[in-house]
Amino acid sequence: MGRRFDHLGDVEAFVAVAEKGSMTEAAVALSTTPSVLSRAVTRLETRLGAQLMRRTTRRLSLTDQGRAYLEQARTAFSLIGDAERAIQGQDGEFLTGHVRISVPTTYGHYRLPVLLDGFLRAYPEVQIELSITNRNVDLVAEAYDLAIRLGPLPDSGLVARKLEDASLRLVAAPQYLERAGIPRTVEDLAGHQCLPFVMPSTGRCAPWLFRVDGRDVDWTPSGRIRVFDDVLGVMSLAEKGLGICQTYDFVVSEHIEQGRFVELLDHARGRSRPFSIIFAPHRRLSAATRALIDFLAKDG
Secondary structure (H helix, E strand, O other): EEEOOOOHHHHHHHHHHHHHHHHHHHHHHOOOOHHHHHHHHHHHHHHOOOOOOEOOOOOOEEEEHHHHHHHHHHHHHHHHHHHHHHHHHHHHHHEEEEEEEEEOOHHHOOHHHHHHHHHHHOEEEEEEEEEEEEEHHHHHHOOEEEEEOOOOOOOOOOOEEEEEEEEEEEOOOHHHHHHHOOOOOHHHHOOOOOOOEEEEOOOEEEEEEEOOOOOOEEEEOOOOOEEEEOOOHHHHHHHHOOOOEEEEEHHHHHHHHHHOOOEEOOHHHHOEEEEEEEEOOOOOOOHHHHHHHHHHHHHO
16 A cells, blocks of 8 residues: 555544634644644645635635535544444444534524533533534534524525424513513514514524414414524523513523513414424444434434
8 A cells, every 4th residue: 555545643633623614723632733633635736736725814615626525534534433333343442533513503502502411411522512503504614513492494405403492482571471472372472572583594584383272273472673694682681671582481481480481372372383303314423423413303
């Protein structure tokens, strides 16, 4: 084999820089210096005859060729890791690697932490790179292994495994209800200050979901305040007495128990929204990624 693969150190440097998005952060992760990594990436580009990264004083970005090479390089390193574990007889306790995952704010703040705690206890050598955002990331172009998404998924070619159907509750703060009164029916909501969330994917207010006399009712809220970008904003505003919001039981149940919220229209409960974990079918998932998928799908 000779010198055929003597550049693997440069490939590892490129992968680290691409995943960290910074020479400095990658140097810390690899216990080296940014200048060493810069030279390694330059050598790799010279060997391949292609520019993999665009470098400016402020940021790094991958070229199209760089994204394609990163995808293949990560798969190759994953295969090597799997082979080593198979030979060494390593099981869950010694599973290594890192997983890059994107999750929406509700799940990232209120549901995922407990699940990740259990996963990291089971797999103490696995590292998690977590992005909490309501933006639907491009899994392939942005080099994410997984994403958790809300609602019915479009036919995007991605593989999805359902985590749970999250039940919904309608709530308001006691001080708002003292001032504005308590709605008794869905129709009464038209006379109240409602706090809708504008869905980034459509630009429309997310409907509130009810079940009335065995019939599903979708009601579109409107109000003087509309929340964009961060869906948790509706709960923060409602907690301060600015109106009524609908959110997930796992987000608001503790607040109800503590008296910070009062549940409304409990007779119209029963609807939910699904959360799913998604990944690209053509990528060979690392052992760490597969373990996280199985753990979340089982315990989510």
